[in-house]
Amino acid sequence: MNAKSLVSIDQYSKDDLLRILEYARKFEENPNRRLLEGKVGATLFFEPSTRTRLSFETAINRLGGRVIGFQDASTTSSSKGETLKDTILIVSNYADVIVMRHYLEGAARYAAEVTGVPIVNAGDGANQHPSQTMLDLYSIQKTQGKLEDLTITMVGDLKYGRTVHSLIVGMSHFNPTFHFIAPDELRMPDEQKRYCDLHGIRYYEHTAFTEEIINESDILYMTRVQRERFTDLMEYERVKNVYILRNDMLSGSRDNLRILHPLPRVNEIAYDVDDNPKAYYMQQAQNGLYAREAILCDVLGINNI
Amino acid sequence: MSSQKKKELQVAALENGTAIDHIPPEHLFKVASLLGLDKMDNTITIGNNFHSKKMGRKGVIKIADKFFEEDEINRIALIAPNVVLNVIRDYEVVEKKKISLPSELKGIVKCNNPKCITNNEPMVSRFQVVDKERGTIKCCYCERKINKEDIIIK
Numbered sequence: 001m002n003a004k005s006l007v008s009i010d011q012y013s014k015d016d017l018l019r020i021l022e023y024a025r026k027f028e029e030n031p032n033r034r035l036l037e038g039k040v041g042a043t044l045f046f047e048p049s050t051r052t053r054l055s056f057e058t059a060i061n062r063l064g065g066r067v068i069g070f071q072d073a074s075t076t077s078s079s080k081g082e083t084l085k086d087t088i089l090i091v092s093n094y095a096d097v098i099v100m101r102h103y104l105e106g107a108a109r110y111a112a113e114v115t116g117v118p119i120v121n122a123g124d125g126a127n128q129h130p131s132q133t134m135l136d137l138y139s140i141q142k143t144q145g146k147l148e149d150l151t152i153t154m155v156g157d158l159k160y161g162r163t164v165h166s167l168i169v170g171m172s173h174f175n176p177t178f179h180f181i182a183p184d185e186l187r188m189p190d191e192q193k194r195y196c197d198l199h200g201i202r203y204y205e206h207t208a209f210t211e212e213i214i215n216e217s218d219i220l221y222m223t224r225v226q227r228e229r230f231t232d233l234m235e236y237e238r239v240k241n242v243y244i245l246r247n248d249m250l251s252g253s254r255d256n257l258r259i260l261h262p263l264p265r266v267n268e269i270a271y272d273v274d275d276n277p278k279a280y281y282m283q284q285a286q287n288g289l290y291a292r293e294a295i296l297c298d299v300l301g302i303n304n305i
Numbered sequence: 306m307s308s309q310k311k312k313e314l315q316v317a318a319l320e321n322g323t324a325i326d327h328i329p330p331e332h333l334f335k336v337a338s339l340l341g342l343d344k345m346d347n348t349i350t351i352g353n354n355f356h357s358k359k360m361g362r363k364g365v366i367k368i369a370d371k372f373f374e375e376d377e378i379n380r381i382a383l384i385a386p387n388v389v390l391n392v393i394r395d396y397e398v399v400e401k402k403k404i405s406l407p408s409e410l411k412g413i414v415k416c417n418n419p420k421c422i423t424n425n426e427p428m429v430s431r432f433q434v435v436d437k438e439r440g441t442i443k444c445c446y447c448e449r450k451i452n453k454e455d456i457i458i459k
Contacts, residue, residue, distance in 0.1 A: 008448075083426055083427060084422070084426055085426065085428070102422075103420070104420055104422045104425050104447075105418060105422065105446070105449075106421050106422040106423065106444065106445075106447035106448070107422045109422075109445065109446050110422045110423075110428065110446055124447075125420050126420075127447055127448055128448075
């Protein structure tokens with residue numbers, strides 16, 4: 001793998017995370033900087049993801065770079081059977097950085113091995129999506145004024161939700177306490193719990209989503225409980241309305257509590273929460289722009305930010 | 306001819322080379338292929354289903370004038386962990402080697418995640434051995450962990 005690519009959040013040390021978060025803070029002060037002037041960024045989306053793609057393309061544009069790419073693999077040679085390797089090598093002839101979303105897991109690491117052009121993983125199947133973790137960390141730091149010693153409650157699909165798994169890794173440097181709230185079928189996997197044990201991270205598991213836990217939390221990280229994740233649909237029907245956040249559940253919560261969600265949401269956050277000042281999920285998406293500007297500069301070795 | 310003598314004559318003696326003993330019979334040809342014997346010019350004797358006190362039946366491979374490097378031979382550790390390697394010089398066994406799992410397995414194992422890039426591109430699979438005792442491995446690409454009993458050899 002070439003040294004500069006961002007494939008997975010676990011490749012970042014604490015110093016790396018803090019440096020990139022500092023870049024993001026500067027980009028929030030002034031998002032329009034011509035740091036990528038004369039550079040071309042390729043956004044290769046083998047699987048559609050409008051939000052992530054627009055965020056990356058906006059980041060490149062605001063940095064003064066130019067964008068090439070595709071948002072649908074069916075219009076490219078990969079639909080004719082071209083290998084990923086060939087596509088990456090061809091695009092490497094044109095672009096200074098490649099942002100890639102792929103439906104296959106491990107695609108980003110492989111791409112980073114075959115080219116010297118930095119790859120930014122914008123999601124590889126159910127595996128990794130590190131820029132989401134960076135924007136989550138940035139949102140937490142910004143709303144709490146710090147990353148250390150926070151209590152973070154994760155709710156919903158903790159089994160398949162890659163964003164919660166990556167957030168555990170990202171937060172592991174900052175002495176967090178976690179509450180994991182999920183139905184039995186979607187509870188946090190043993191691998192992630194072992195990771196917590198290994199890193200001395202405190203965590204508590206619950207099946208009930210109660211105000212008591214909300215009231216202890218600094219961050220409430222909501223995720224979507226998807227019907228298709230259940231083998232037992234009776235179980236789905238039973239739990240689908242249990243993990244919904246309503247505004248009246250927030251009455252006793254801490255002043256500094258903020259509600260995050262990787263989006264898109266369906267019904268897990270009631271619409272009456274949107275007007276609560278503790279709802280932060282829309283601003284969270286905006287922070288994605290700053291985090292991605294920071295990541296793009298970092299992989300390109302631009303540090304005069 | 307005594308029965309002892311007859312048994313010995315079932316496989317030709319080696320002057321110099323390597324005798325691989327106690328290969329599980331069902332994996333004999335897999336072992337041969339993992340070691341690249343099909344591409345070797347050396348004199349090779351392959352025998353299978355010999356009687357074994359330890360394991361009932363066993364396979365044996367003798368390769369003349371070939372001495373394996375550690376990483377070459379460790380390739381077979383996944384399917385034949387109890388194999389014994391006899392290094393033979395001048396008709397004498399000068400060394401008995403046990404094999405152990407290497408820390409990385411390249412091109413030997415097929416990832417059992419159908420959505421892994423390694424199953425969809427013409428490329429070499431790569432696994433990290435995360436637990437040598439239990440034989441747990443992890444795909445370096447899709448990061449899926451695979452337990453020993455679920456490992457699929459290519």
